[in-house]
Amino acid sequence: MKKSVKIQDVAKVAGVSTATISRALSNPSVVSKATREAVLEAVKVTGYRVNRAARNLRTRKSNAILVLLPDIGNPFFSQILQGIQTVLSPNGFSMLIAETAQISAAGEHLIDYFNDGRADGMIVFDGGLDRNVARDLIEAPQRNQIVFACEWIDNTDFPSVRSANRRGAVEAVRHLIDLGHKRIAHITGPKGNVLTDARHESFVKTLEEHNIPVRDEWVLDGDFHLNSGRIAARKIIDMDEKPTAIFCASDQIACALIAEFSKSNINVPEDMAVIGFDDIELAEHFVPALTTMRQDRLGLGRQAAQILLSRMMNDSEISNSDVIVMDVDLVVRDSTAPPKN
Amino acid sequence: MKKSVKIQDVAKVAGVSTATISRALSNPSVVSKATREAVLEAVKVTGYRVNRAARNLRTRKSNAILVLLPDIGNPFFSQILQGIQTVLSPNGFSMLIAETAQISAAGEHLIDYFNDGRADGMIVFDGGLDRNVARDLIEAPQRNQIVFACEWIDNTDFPSVRSANRRGAVEAVRHLIDLGHKRIAHITGPKGNVLTDARHESFVKTLEEHNIPVRDEWVLDGDFHLNSGRIAARKIIDMDEKPTAIFCASDQIACALIAEFSKSNINVPEDMAVIGFDDIELAEHFVPALTTMRQDRLGLGRQAAQILLSRMMNDSEISNSDVIVMDVDLVVRDSTAPPKN
């Protein structure tokens, strides 16, 4: 039962002071080559590992980043997390994950993660934060160590990484129009969500630009999740006057919608063209393969992490708020086609 | 710019010593009611939050659990993570996430998370850990703070939570047999994986029990992911003698397989019955809705976290290795049907 080796032990083996050990490890250039090598050797011999808690206490850093998700269970985030991880890990940062609802359920506040030293940076994926929570962030001394991703909060100047939602929605709708559709419906995201609004507004705008009337009954509430696609499908199935094409705010909605249609023998794309948004992995392997707007989730995660880290490095130079907008690409597959008649 | 308030400040406000503050917060029963209230009041007034690094240093605990995934990007894990989180969060534990490959890429070792005090428990989802890494875990003083989930490592006695893979596979294959199929194929998981083996062996065993010959060319290598389903589909499409039913080691394989079949006008379930494993969210909304074996991913995550925590609480009483096997359920949908002829 070897007990944990501490910096003192290494110092003894290397025949130098603890200060030198510390310097040799964290700032090698200030010690002589000879001692540096001796220290490294002693570290190897003893199997020394710095105690994070002690370091964190002294340096007032945690080397951990909090990733705040609105919903951990949503598979949409998994690739994004991977992107974040690929940047954080090589830079020596740990990734802490939390869910907005869980934090308040536990009687905690988001800002506590800063105050009690659990994290020294945040990537926030929830643009629907409670007003008070948002204010806390804005007023926090650590406001420069916060990056929003995917979603954002209007009228704040946190840096953020997001997809080109408006352009993407315009392209999606235009694709349907280009195919000859004039009766176009939209299944939205959840109410009050910035992405929902961006995509919905672009939908309306694009139709108007092409002098296509926007029919209110063809704008159906969704919430990005599968079940809302099914519900929307049922409503459409029951309509006397049906659209011929549908722009869904997410791929999940699109998939569930198509599945429900198929049960009623409404075939996609022959009877109904459907386009999604996200390009989840399964989109390509759906039946029919889903036409959609691709979001680069891996890249989005990477970018968010990179911006955060670079901000944290040179916090003096507070670059005026970065908003990185990632390209989205129209991926035409088999769920869209010209209208029948 | 209010600087962070420390326990000293609270002590001053409450008119007691720091020891009393600490006790009032972490072990309220040992202080008198009066002081307890005074302390709570002072905490509220000052907005005090304990500094985690200091506490961690002194108590030699981190109150963080490492969740080790083989692949963060795999959506299969997202609901499991959610299950874990719902247990950890109310108990005051943070959830740290890492990927096996990233750790070694960063020149770190899994065991470092214990040694340097980043985590005081682990939930490991990777049964394919490197031998040396596994040995480190077995020999670690913290071996009682490790739980395996989904996958496991043979011949170790770590507690683990897993689905009834063998029973599930048997049930899946039997479902196909019950439908009248005699020409049954299997797409496996990745080589060397414990789940792959369990499901494959059960496949073979079940066929043999029903005196159905196992044809080697109908056992195709997969890796749980979508693309391997597509590849397997192509191979089957090219076969002169085709099976009439396929048991896939994962839903992702099944979906991609079906999608590829449909491009060649092989219809599921009419021309080919397909059953998956997992019951990912999308299975229900696939076209055709996927028949599959449901794994309770949320419950699995919860159980894993619960076992870990209870082990960590009373580490004296080292219960003989728990292996919790979670039920799996056959969910019959539309991708399976009797053979045509």
Place this chain on the structure above:
DNA sequence: AATATGTCTGTAATCGATTACATTGGTGAT
């Protein structure tokens, strides 16, 4: 030769909480 400059290393204070041990005062038993 004296001084300045720079490089390297060591000593000891420090980060902020927890907790072993000591102290106080009160209660009840004798």
Place this chain on the structure above:
DNA sequence: ATCACCAATGTAATCGATTACAGACATATT
């Protein structure tokens, strides 16, 4: 009145690293 005991609190050591400051020594400058 004396003592034992208990409950409540305080004092100060402690966790293990980092780092401000100082000191030692070597080299360069005048």
